[in-house]
Amino acid sequence: MALLEIEKLRKYFKNIKAVDGISFSVEQGDILGLLGPNGAGKSTTISMIATLVSPDDGTIRFKGEDIVKNPKAIQQSLGLVPQEIALYPNLTGLENLQFWGRAYGLNGKELKKRIEGVSEVIGITERLKDRVKKYSGGMQRRLNIGAALLHNPEFIIMDEPTVGIDPQSRNHILDTVKALASQNITIIYTSHYMEEVETLCDRVCIMDGGKIIAAGTKDEITSSLGGGCELCLRLSKTDAALCEKLAALPEVKKLSADGDALLITAGDADTAARAVLDAVSKSSASLLSFDTKKPSLETVFLNLTGRALRD
Numbered sequence: 001m002a003l004l005e006i007e008k009l010r011k012y013f014k015n016i017k018a019v020d021g022i023s024f025s026v027e028q029g030d031i032l033g034l035l036g037p038n039g040a041g042k043s044t045t046i047s048m049i050a051t052l053v054s055p056d057d058g059t060i061r062f063k064g065e066d067i068v069k070n071p072k073a074i075q076q077s078l079g080l081v082p083q084e085i086a087l088y089p090n091l092t093g094l095e096n097l098q099f100w101g102r103a104y105g106l107n108g109k110e111l112k113k114r115i116e117g118v119s120e121v122i123g124i125t126e127r128l129k130d131r132v133k134k135y136s137g138g139m140q141r142r143l144n145i146g147a148a149l150l151h152n153p154e155f156i157i158m159d160e161p162t163v164g165i166d167p168q169s170r171n172h173i174l175d176t177v178k179a180l181a182s183q184n185i186t187i188i189y190t191s192h193y194m195e196e197v198e199t200l201c202d203r204v205c206i207m208d209g210g211k212i213i214a215a216g217t218k219d220e221i222t223s224s225l226g227g228g229c230e231l232c233l234r235l236s237k238t239d240a241a242l243c244e245k246l247a248a249l250p251e252v253k254k255l256s257a258d259g260d261a262l263l264i265t266a267g268d269a270d271t272a273a274r275a276v277l278d279a280v281s282k283s284s285a286s287l288l289s290f291d292t293k294k295p296s297l298e299t300v301f302l303n304l305t306g307r308a309l310r311d
Contacts (some may be wrong), residue, residue, distance in 0.1 A: 009058035020210035033201030040207040077151030089133035104151035138169020229269035236286035
């Protein structure tokens with residue numbers, strides 16, 4: 001039995017189908033990446049799992065318990081890292097952790113011990129006595145994660161935890177997620193950054209328009225769901241006319257320039273390669289190199305939806 005089981009989950013807001021009949025499961029100790037653009041339904045989905053929003057239809061089971069009927073079955077086991085910073089800016093980092101620790105029922109020596117442990121994990125021990133309003137955006141997000149870890153949750157939901165932060169804090173957060181997973185903690189990680197999900201996650205659910213349009217391991221998705229291919233061409237010269245001609249080919253989903261190279265996202269590799277090479281041969285350009293790359297999740301998403309993830 002999976003730790004978390006979602007079946008035919010729906011949530012509508014007037015005429016908007018925020019979540020439209022999705023089903024998936026999460027195994028103990030896995031990191032599940034919930035991937036999709038803004039408005040795909042990710043935040044609504046995790047809000048229902050966290051018992052903050054009631055579904056219109058469907059079931060959510062945690063360890064076999066229906067949490068729609070019995071929210072307490074998950075609440076003590078769950079750590080939620082919301083997309084919005086849930087901190088008090090005029091309090092110090094320490095005071096914020098003390099506040100949230102007491103909200104989880106921690107006090108005295110146990111609370112002090114947990115704050116010390118969490119502060120070390122998120123790397124803010126030296127700044128605990130500073131007011132949060134003096135923290136950088138990245139440090140605030142790290143403290144936001146720390147508040148969700150105080151009660152030793154076995155299941156953590158992280159909703160876009162690296163939005164708008166510096167590279168150093170982003171890398172620290174990714175390292176923190178890896179460290180938590182090594183302790184057999186189960187994580188749902190929502191993002192619209194493909195590279196994060198590819199780096200961190202055991203399994204991936206790609207959402208768009210309130211539906212799950214692909215699910216599985218990265219290899220399963222790219223190999224079995226028409227992920228397409230990426231072609232890289234280096235030409236003796238490129239001009240606007242040739243780029244327009246290549247972009248207009250029905251096999252080409254997207255064309256972009258990367259220095260002196262043309263990067264093409266396409267469907268079937270063989271069909272696209274023949275069409276692209278034929279177009280180049282009829283131009284005045286000479287082909288210097290040609291390479292086909294293994295499809296990425298970005299390629300899969302573009303091929304399935306016709307748009308890039310952050311469009």
